[in-house]
Amino acid sequence: MPENADLLIGLYLPGDHALAAMDQTLQSLETGHHLLVLIDPNTSKSASAFVKKNTSLKCVASTQAGRPAAINYLTSHPASYYCFIDAGVLVTGKVIDELVALMNQHPGYGMVSASTNNHWGKQSLFEDQYPELVDVPTRRKEIMQLYHGERESLAPLYDLTERFFIVKAEAVTKIGMADPHYGVGYNWEMDYCLRIAKSGYECIWSKAHYVHALTVTEEDRHQSQEYNKQYFQDKFCRNQLLQKTGTYCNHCLGEQCADFAPADLITTFIDSSSAQTPLVSCIMPTSGRPQYVALAIQYFHEQDYPSKELIIIYHEAADLPAIVKAHPAIKFHQISRDSTIGEKRNMGCEHATGSIMIQWDDDDIYATDRISQQVAPIIDQSCDLTALHSTLFMDSQNGDFWQCSAALYDQMFVHGVLGGSLAYRKSLWSALSGYPDTSLREDADFLVSLLDRGARFQKIDGRNLYVYLRHDQNTWKFHTGRFISPHDWWQTDAPETLVKYLSAYATNEQKRLDTDHISPMVSCIMPTRNRRAFIPNAITCFLNQQYEQKELIIVDDGEDAIADLLPDDERIRYIRLTGRQTIGAKRNLAIENATGSVIMHLDDDDWISPQWIQLQTGHLLATRADVTGLDLPCFYQLDKRRTLQYLYPFKNKPWVHGGTLCYTRKTWESNHFEDRNVGEDVYFLWHGIAKKIIPHFHIGHYIGCIHEHNISPKNVEESCWRIIESEQLEATFQEVKSDLNETFRKEVSC
Numbered sequence: 001m002p003e004n005a006d007l008l009i010g011l012y013l014p015g016d017h018a019l020a021a022m023d024q025t026l027q028s029l030e031t032g033h034h035l036l037v038l039i040d041p042n043t044s045k046s047a048s049a050f051v052k053k054n055t056s057l058k059c060v061a062s063t064q065a066g067r068p069a070a071i072n073y074l075t076s077h078p079a080s081y082y083c084f085i086d087a088g089v090l091v092t093g094k095v096i097d098e099l100v101a102l103m104n105q106h107p108g109y110g111m112v113s114a115s116t117n118n119h120w121g122k123q124s125l126f127e128d129q130y131p132e133l134v135d136v137p138t139r140r141k142e143i144m145q146l147y148h149g150e151r152e153s154l155a156p157l158y159d160l161t162e163r164f165f166i167v168k169a170e171a172v173t174k175i176g177m178a179d180p181h182y183g184v185g186y187n188w189e190m191d192y193c194l195r196i197a198k199s200g201y202e203c204i205w206s207k208a209h210y211v212h213a214l215t216v217t218e219e220d221r222h223q224s225q226e227y228n229k230q231y232f233q234d235k236f237c238r239n240q241l242l243q244k245t246g247t248y249c250n251h252c253l254g255e256q257c258a259d260f261a262p263a264d265l266i267t268t269f270i271d272s273s274s275a276q277t278p279l280v281s282c283i284m285p286t287s288g289r290p291q292y293v294a295l296a297i298q299y300f301h302e303q304d305y306p307s308k309e310l311i312i313i314y315h316e317a318a319d320l321p322a323i324v325k326a327h328p329a330i331k332f333h334q335i336s337r338d339s340t341i342g343e344k345r346n347m348g349c350e351h352a353t354g355s356i357m358i359q360w361d362d363d364d365i366y367a368t369d370r371i372s373q374q375v376a377p378i379i380d381q382s383c384d385l386t387a388l389h390s391t392l393f394m395d396s397q398n399g400d401f402w403q404c405s406a407a408l409y410d411q412m413f414v415h416g417v418l419g420g421s422l423a424y425r426k427s428l429w430s431a432l433s434g435y436p437d438t439s440l441r442e443d444a445d446f447l448v449s450l451l452d453r454g455a456r457f458q459k460i461d462g463r464n465l466y467v468y469l470r471h472d473q474n475t476w477k478f479h480t481g482r483f484i485s486p487h488d489w490w491q492t493d494a495p496e497t498l499v500k501y502l503s504a505y506a507t508n509e510q511k512r513l514d515t516d517h518i519s520p521m522v523s524c525i526m527p528t529r530n531r532r533a534f535i536p537n538a539i540t541c542f543l544n545q546q547y548e549q550k551e552l553i554i555v556d557d558g559e560d561a562i563a564d565l566l567p568d569d570e571r572i573r574y575i576r577l578t579g580r581q582t583i584g585a586k587r588n589l590a591i592e593n594a595t596g597s598v599i600m601h602l603d604d605d606d607w608i609s610p611q612w613i614q615l616q617t618g619h620l621l622a623t624r625a626d627v628t629g630l631d632l633p634c635f636y637q638l639d640k641r642r643t644l645q646y647l648y649p650f651k652n653k654p655w656v657h658g659g660t661l662c663y664t665r666k667t668w669e670s671n672h673f674e675d676r677n678v679g680e681d682v683y684f685l686w687h688g689i690a691k692k693i694i695p696h697f698h699i700g701h702y703i704g705c706i707h708e709h710n711i712s713p714k715n716v717e718e719s720c721w722r723i724i725e726s727e728q729l730e731a732t733f734q735e736v737k738s739d740l741n742e743t744f745r746k747e748v749s750c
Helices: 014-027 045-053 065-075 095-105 134-144 169-176 189-200 220-236 272-276 290-301 343-353 370-380 406-412 425-432 440-453 496-505 535-543 585-592 613-623 665-669 682-688 727-750
Strands: 005-013 034-039 058-061 080-087 109-117 125-126 150-155 162-170 202-210 280-285 309-316 330-334 356-359 385-389 394-395 402-404 423-425 457-461 466-470 489-492 522-528 548-557 572-576 599-600 632-639 642-646 663-666 704-705 721-723
Touching: 005 014, 005 065, 005 095, 014 080, 014 330, 034 045, 034 065, 034 202, 045 058, 045 425, 065 080, 065 189, 080 169, 095 109, 095 162, 095 202, 109 169, 109 272, 125 134, 125 632, 134 202, 169 189, 189 202, 280 290, 280 343, 280 370, 290 309, 309 343, 330 343, 343 440, 343 535, 356 370, 356 425, 370 385, 370 457, 385 402, 385 440, 402 406, 423 425, 425 440, 466 663, 522 535, 535 548, 548 585, 572 585, 585 682, 599 613, 613 663, 663 665
Parallel strands: 005 034, 005 080, 034 058, 109 125, 109 202, 280 309, 280 356, 309 330, 385 457, 394 466, 522 548, 522 599, 548 572, 632 704
Antiparallel strands: 080 162, 109 162, 150 202, 356 423, 385 423, 394 402, 402 489, 599 663, 632 642, 642 721
16 A cells, blocks of 8 residues: 555445445446455454455455444545445445546535435435345436535435445544444444534535445444433533433434534544443343342443443343342343353353453452453453453352462463453454353363463453352352461451442341441431421331331421321320421530430431331441431432432532431441521531541332421432433332322422
């Protein structure tokens, strides 16, 4: 290839399925220009070798899957114009040369494309059921006669056909890279076209030119369709850019929408650093562990690596937690119950759209930077796969943490790394034909096979990244502290980065609630005023608690006393005030009359599950925190009957929602509530003595109420609120919401 080509053509091969179609594309081309064959990493080694052997063209294999990565490789070479063509597209006649000439005639054209068939956008003039049977030369002549000289802007949708276009090098310089975060999916082409248009160039459809698409099926592309659609709106919708809504449009209207691509908010240039975060697919097989799956999903969401997806392979609905918030980056695939773990891992990789795979076992504990740390050496080409060594062990029966000597670790694990921690290029999996069909050592044997084939391997210290959980459902059975050589084991402290999660793993939480293994008395405090309609629901929530050692202190200063609503129960105490006091003063009074060593807020207008006290108290004491609660609470807006979630906007200080506060009495004794109605909970958190505040994540066990009589007003139109659209979450709260709606009806009637 000369140092600077006038035109450089890139022919994209997405995988083995397009081999025959690629040959037809090459036969259709009538050009003397330089051409690169861009081979996607999803293409097998044998297919890649076949292409390289049977063509004299230069063939290159991208390290990241998807068309954006291929485009970026193509445009990294010097040229004046770049033409991108999918394998399976027939470019008849002198279409390429004529379009380049058109761009030379019109310096303002940054991108041009042609008419085509079987495409969702306006460039598609035909829907062919059997495109292989079409007389393409005849069709081309008819289109030339019908549309001679006609051209049209690709606005308002910028619905470029990704299978064929030509882009000017000047325009590429202005916008940088095609966005690699779209992976193998769709919408990247609209993004690319839009950014060129917003950089001052015209994006043109030349109607009289025609390219013909044969049938090439790529099933995996649809896996990320919803995610990519939302990602596109995140980048170019004013509402998403300003974080005023958590909902998305089914279809973007482009320039027909007033909120589309505001010039002062969007970014048109993407530098090469974006290529450093290719899509990573986390593969999680599971069976009969819904309690662990919920935690594994939580760890996934909290990862600091931006471009990721989670593929969950399960047998039946009972394998999954009752509440799984819908998210475009999480995909579920069902497999037969008799499948091995190896088969499950293979199914996960088959459905993955990322170029890097990472094992995401359902029952282990992950730090927020696990993905980032493990994929960094793969991305910078230092190696092909990584795995962790020196990981800690946690005994779920008693919460003890264990470490073993390096020599014992090497003896326990193949090549001295934890098999469940593998991260590797997907191309390695494809070349090896996957994991062995077994349920024990399948990951270790997979690792050995990769190394035998010459894969470059790097070990990473996993002490602060990963905890290997030991419980009675582990596939590999052994006892921490005793296995092989007891003198090579010793107990150790939990990593600070993981301590907030630990209470969820105790099998007998009641025995771990304090250092004396005695369940402490928990005092629930409820300040109230003129909330008659809400009180029965609050009392029911308290009485339904599974935790035994509890009491409820109600402090009432309303004109409408609610003593007549209270049951004759010695665990419920009612303090009637004669004059009005603030919420802060009433909380202090309730605690002064409480007997518990743990204090928990139970507001009169909220709902809590029967496990709420147990979960909160367990987390407070297992983590040795001063205060716990939810930092992502859910709310039900009574008048509009919708569920929302509050995202606390200030990240520089730890915070939990006041209605979920749970703390030790000792903490309160050194830091009483301020005498105020609004903000007394935040003041309690941030003023006075320094406090260890560790939120928990039992989101589905609490729901606050938003109504016109809230003491602390809630403006749900602010950017820190988002509407929750999860069928499973809605189903979980359905009965609760029915009760709350009835409460609201009674309140209005009062």
